[in-house]
Amino acid sequence: MEATPLRLHPGDDLRGALDAALAARSCAAGFVLSGIGSLGAARLRYAGIETPATLLGDLEILTLAGTLSPTGSHLHMSVSDSEGRVRGGHVAPGCIVRTTAELLVAWLPAWRFTREFDPATGFAELTIRKT
Secondary structure (H helix, E strand, C coil): CEEEEEEECCCCEHHHHHHHHHHHCCCCCEEEEEEEEEEEEEEEECCCCCCCEEEEEEEEEEEEEEEECCCCCEEEEEEECCCCCEEEEEECCCCEEEEEEEEEEEECCCEEEEEEEECCCCEEEEEEEEC
């Protein structure tokens, strides 16, 4: 396992930056160990709902975790607004960094993550293989 710290800048798309970091490393498996920072917009998909909700304003990233794979990343995040209200869900594209985001990502060069259809759940689920 190798760990890499990342700092995102104002205007960066959180999910897009993580997918780009995975592609730049030519790695097929990674996961987010830690993520904090601020967003001006968050797009979160709540459990059982297909369309992501858009949250706008000064938002703090409280938690960020998930798996990174070339066939689709699976990330969860919780954010708080300026009144301390917390929302959380699946990270969708469109989570835009306000001032900074500080991330720690672990790479697993001996593994390959893919997302494949699982008939038991009806969703593309994580499949783990040794490389």
